[in-house]
Amino acid sequence: MADFFSWVDKPLDGMAFLNMVIGAVIVLAFILGVVTYTIYFERKVIGWMQWRIGPNRVGPLGLLQSIADVLKLLIKEDIVPAKADRNIFLIAPILAFFPSFMVLAVIPFSATHIFTAASNVGVLYYIALSAMTIIGVVLGGWASNNKYSLIGGMRSAAQMISYEVPLAMSMLGVILLAGSLNLVKIVEAQQAFPYVWYVVPQILGFIIFIISATAELNRTPFDLPEAESELVAGYFTEYSGFRFAFYMLAEYVYVFAMSALGTTMYFGGWSGPFLPGWLWFAIKVSCFIFFFFWVRATMPRIRTDQLLTFAWKVLIPLSVVNLVATAVLKYLLK
Amino acid sequence: MGEIRTEELLMNIGPQHPSTHGVLRVVVKVDGELIVDADPVVGYLHRGTEKLAEDLQYTQIIPYTDRMDYLSSMVNNHAIVNAVEKAMDLQIPERAEYMRIIVVELNRLMSHLVFLGTYLLDLGAMTPFLYAFADREKIVEFFNRLCGARLTYNYMRIGGVKWDAPNGWLDDVREFVPYMRKQFDMFHELVTGNEIFLQRVKGIGQFDTETALNFAMSGINLRSTGFNWDLRKNKPYSIYDRFDFDVIVGENGDCFDRYMCHMKEMVESLKIVEQALEQIPEGPVMGKVPKIIRVPAGEYYSAIEGTRGELGVYIVSEGKDKPYRLKFRRPSFVNLQLLPQLLKGQSMANLIAILGAVDIVLGEVDA
Numbered sequence: 001m002a003d004f005f006s007w008v009d010k011p012l013d014g015m016a017f018l019n020m021v022i023g024a025v026i027v028l029a030f031i032l033g034v035v036t037y038t039i040y041f042e043r044k045v046i047g048w049m050q051w052r053i054g055p056n057r058v059g060p061l062g063l064l065q066s067i068a069d070v071l072k073l074l075i076k077e078d079i080v081p082a083k084a085d086r087n088i089f090l091i092a093p094i095l096a097f098f099p100s101f102m103v104l105a106v107i108p109f110s111a112t113h114i115f116t117a118a119s120n121v122g123v124l125y126y127i128a129l130s131a132m133t134i135i136g137v138v139l140g141g142w143a144s145n146n147k148y149s150l151i152g153g154m155r156s157a158a159q160m161i162s163y164e165v166p167l168a169m170s171m172l173g174v175i176l177l178a179g180s181l182n183l184v185k186i187v188e189a190q191q192a193f194p195y196v197w198y199v200v201p202q203i204l205g206f207i208i209f210i211i212s213a214t215a216e217l218n219r220t221p222f223d224l225p226e227a228e229s230e231l232v233a234g235y236f237t238e239y240s241g242f243r244f245a246f247y248m249l250a251e252y253v254y255v256f257a258m259s260a261l262g263t264t265m266y267f268g269g270w271s272g273p274f275l276p277g278w279l280w281f282a283i284k285v286s287c288f289i290f291f292f293f294w295v296r297a298t299m300p301r302i303r304t305d306q307l308l309t310f311a312w313k314v315l316i317p318l319s320v321v322n323l324v325a326t327a328v329l330k331y332l333l334k
Numbered sequence: 335m336g337e338i339r340t341e342e343l344l345m346n347i348g349p350q351h352p353s354t355h356g357v358l359r360v361v362v363k364v365d366g367e368l369i370v371d372a373d374p375v376v377g378y379l380h381r382g383t384e385k386l387a388e389d390l391q392y393t394q395i396i397p398y399t400d401r402m403d404y405l406s407s408m409v410n411n412h413a414i415v416n417a418v419e420k421a422m423d424l425q426i427p428e429r430a431e432y433m434r435i436i437v438v439e440l441n442r443l444m445s446h447l448v449f450l451g452t453y454l455l456d457l458g459a460m461t462p463f464l465y466a467f468a469d470r471e472k473i474v475e476f477f478n479r480l481c482g483a484r485l486t487y488n489y490m491r492i493g494g495v496k497w498d499a500p501n502g503w504l505d506d507v508r509e510f511v512p513y514m515r516k517q518f519d520m521f522h523e524l525v526t527g528n529e530i531f532l533q534r535v536k537g538i539g540q541f542d543t544e545t546a547l548n549f550a551m552s553g554i555n556l557r558s559t560g561f562n563w564d565l566r567k568n569k570p571y572s573i574y575d576r577f578d579f580d581v582i583v584g585e586n587g588d589c590f591d592r593y594m595c596h597m598k599e600m601v602e603s604l605k606i607v608e609q610a611l612e613q614i615p616e617g618p619v620m621g622k623v624p625k626i627i628r629v630p631a632g633e634y635y636s637a638i639e640g641t642r643g644e645l646g647v648y649i650v651s652e653g654k655d656k657p658y659r660l661k662f663r664r665p666s667f668v669n670l671q672l673l674p675q676l677l678k679g680q681s682m683a684n685l686i687a688i689l690g691a692v693d694i695v696l697g698e699v700d701a
Contacts, residue, residue, distance in 0.1 A: 050464040147345050151367070151682070220458060221530050224683075231682075300531050301458025303683040304367055 024105075031104060035252045036066040042293045049297040076241035081145060084238065088143035093239065093246035096136025099129040100253040107260045108184045110270045110278040122183040123175060126261060127168050130216070133250060134160045140247070141235035152234025155224045155304055159215060162311040163222075167212035169319035173205040173326040174198050174265045183261075187269035199266040201329075204322045206266050208315055210291070213258045215307070218251065219292055221299035222307060259288030342370055349378045353456045353686050356696030362677070362685065369685060372677035374670060379700040387660040392418050392492055392627045395660065400486035402664065403698035405448050406641040408441035408477075411490040413638050413662075416571060417647035418492045418627065421634040426621045430494035431573045432614040436507065437480070437489060439603040439610070443514070444473040445641040446596045446603075449693050453593065454525060456690040457534050462525055469517055472510060479503060493623035504611060511608050518601060526597070535589040539676050539688035542587060549672045553643025553665050554595045555692060559587035565639035572638075576613070577606045589691035596693070626655050642666050642693055666698035 040055065040063065047054025055062035080089055106122040119125055134157055141153020175181055177198060178189035190197050199206050215222035224234075231237070236247045263269055263284040270277030302310070348359040357378035363371040383402060387395045392414075399410035412434055419426060451466030474484045481489040481497055489496055525531060543559040556563055564581040566574040582598040584591030631653035637646035643665025650659040669692055676688050 046460070050461050051468055052464065147343055155367075223458065297461050299459060300454060300528065300534060301683075302530050303534060304681065306533055 027104060028101060031101065031253060031256065034256055035249060036070065037063075038252050038256060038289060039066045039069075041289065042296075045290065045293045046297045049294070070245060073245040074242050078241040078243060079238075081238050083145045085143040085145065088139050089238075090243075092136050092140035092143055093236075093243040093250075094136070095139060096133045097246040097250040097253075099132040100250040100257065103129045103257050104253070104260075106183055107257065108187060108264060108269055109260075109281055110276075118182060118184040121181050123171060123181045123186075123265075126183075126257075127164065127171075130254070130257070131160070131164055133254070136250075137235050140239070144235070144238035146238050148231045149235050149237045152231045152237070155231075156218065156235055158304070158308060159218070159222065159224060162308055163212045163215040163315075166208050166311060166315035166319045167216055169316065169323060170202075170205040170208035170212065171265055172319075172323050173202045176323070176326050176330055177201065183264050183269075187264055187271060190268040191271045197266060197268040202266060202322070202326070204318065205326070206262075208319050208322065209262060209266065212311075212315060213262060214292065214295065215311070217254050217258055217292065219255070220296040221302045223296075223301060224304055224307060255289060255292055256285065259285045259292070262288050340365075347685070349375075353452075353690065354696075355452065355690070355694060358689075358694070358696055358699070360673075360677075360685070360689070362682075364682065367681045367683075369677050369680050369682065372674045372685070374673050376667070376670070376696075376699050379696050381701065383701045384660055384662060387657060389656065391655050392629065392657070395657075396490065397486065397488045399662075400488055401697055402662065402701050403445075403641065403645075403666065403695045404485060405695055406441045406445040407485065407487045408437045408489060409445075409638070409640050409645065411487065412438050412572070413640065413645045413647050415490045415492050416638055417634065417636040417649060418629060420571075420636045421629045421632075421649055421651070422492075422627070424493055424621065424623060426494050427618050428615050429498070429617040430619045430621065432610050433495050433499065433619060434490060435573060435577075435610045436607055436614070437477070437487075437495075439606045440473050440476065440507070442641050443600050443603045443607075444470050446600045447473075449596050450521065450525075450593075453690045453693075454531075456686045457531065459525070459528075459531070462521070465521070465524070469514065476503070476507060476510070491620065492627055494618070494620035496620075498619045504614065507607065508611050511604050511611075514604055515601065518597065521597070526594075532590065534683075534687055535593060535691070537586070538589045538680075538684055539592075539691055540586060540588040541672065541676065545672065545675075546587070550668050551643065551672065552668070553640065554592055554599065555643065555669050555672075557582060558584035558591040558595050560585050565637060565644060569637075571636070574606075577609045579605045589687055592691040592693070628653060628655050629657070637663065640665055642695065642698070643669060662701060664698045664701055666694040666696075667701070670694050670699055 043065070044054040044062075055065035058064040058068045080086055103126045105117050106119050106125050108118070137156045137160075138153045141149040141151075141156065144150070174186060178186040180186060180189070186198075214220075218224075236244055239247060260281075263281060267284045269284075270281045272280035275283075343364045345362050345364055346359060347362055348354040349357040354360065359375040359378065361373045361375060362369050381401070383398050386398060390398070395414055396411055399414050400407040402410050418424075447466045447470040451463035451470075454462040454466075477487055477489075478484050479500055480503060481487045541559065543556070543561045546556045546559050546561065552563070560583055562581055562583050565571065566579075567581050579602045582595050582602060584595050629649060629651040631651055634649045634651070635646060637644045639645070644663060645665055646663030648659075648661040648663065649657050652658045673689065673692065676692075677685055680688065
């Protein structure tokens, strides 16, 4: 079995390519399953926080609710507004959705990481690809020919560009400590001396990371691009059916991916005592996901200008301070 | 490269929009995210209540008032029966007066709970909405037991109220009061201290007392500017002079003050309910009134402190059983007048915050 999936270190030939495709499909199916139940988990958690029960009709305990929702979206009519820019309107959700799956290629799920690549530029790859989603969002907002969508798309652009910077800068601290951009190496560095997860030395970096990640994911309190009470549904107001599902899917895959990234960078990835690595990873990721949902049930929404001011005047200076402090400390302790 | 051509965007917010609280339409001109010009368009819910009233006997008008400010139907009932009773100089039984005060104040509380929930929902927080509605539901249940309706009560009559409290009702309300008081501690803890919430409402939508008076504003919108004016105190009607309660006034007249006024006024309403429950005597709930109610010829105006401001009823009578003309001074409609001025230069997000804090009910704006 291990031999079958050892295409990582081999030259590319027909068999290796086939194995690669099979591996990718397995990861894709796995993530789809995870995302389906992430949505279920969100609805249950928020339901409990709001004195409600949450979904409980479809299947036992409502476990089939998300599946039913996805099926419904898939068989719905795919409406293209008459005055929309048709071609761009059609491909925008796909543009938003592709990178969300591609970033998962570098996340090490467990110590053996059989399906994912131990790329030497893993962090850079993640940041670069996740920034591509914004193109799909802006194009979708623009092509819909709807004023709410347009404002939603523009807000999204402003927000994502602003928060990419502190997000990347906060992770630079970890990269400095680990001395590598390789996510596997980062986890291994946390397992070695002095046996401490990077959340401890990088606590400031982690706080910046989690705030920027929430903004990057367009989640409350930074869910301006899709602010329901102002913009109806933001950039995907005009979308229906499976194109709408693509946007939602991209959003939830990113929740998972960002949680996985946070786990890997700050909480030692798969490392942990007693339990198997993949279980540790799953537990840590679930805690991250729960945190995002918890914040969503608790916070009101911040305003656009406040959001941008916060990024440029608070988070970016702080992340520079964090970076410099980390570098100095590392030099002194060497 | 030439200069980039920019233009203002004309947007229709509503009539179908998640946070215009009904069918209000605001035509806004936005420059980027800033509002250059805003023009509220009303009338989508106009049902001609005032015209219809001209063909109705006075008692028949009462269910129509239920549908004006549908969040506080009891208060509207009180306005019309109070106006007719004053015009006819009727005496109504003590117990009926107390029952009226209890339901009106509970209704005020209930309406403010809707404000709390929907306002926070407008600002993007989902959870307070469900918490507020869970408590509101308890009051709705009380009203349901009292008069068989959850929203449009048609409870008061000229000369009293239709039903006496059913067995155990007053005791249940008595138990509800301390429970509700505790809930406010929770609301304050969950919402009032939240930094993001404060950022969104402090200093937003500010106006001063003079502006408010010039625009004939009343209720919380006026009081939030620091002007002490509450008809329950300043021109006591019914039996409000027997209760000990404070009029809540703000300082700055911004959205935060209006929010705080709502919160504190709910506690004052509880105080009144508590005192009324202590003092309520036994006796009939319906006084002796003529079979057919005829207001003596003349013109009458009387107002009560509605949930959203001065709710006035102006009756022109020719001595018949139907009014010649009936005019409601609807506070939501009057308070809405200032909106275009408040919105100028604000961002889209502030539009929602300001509109929500002015606290209008479209049923009352359009009547």
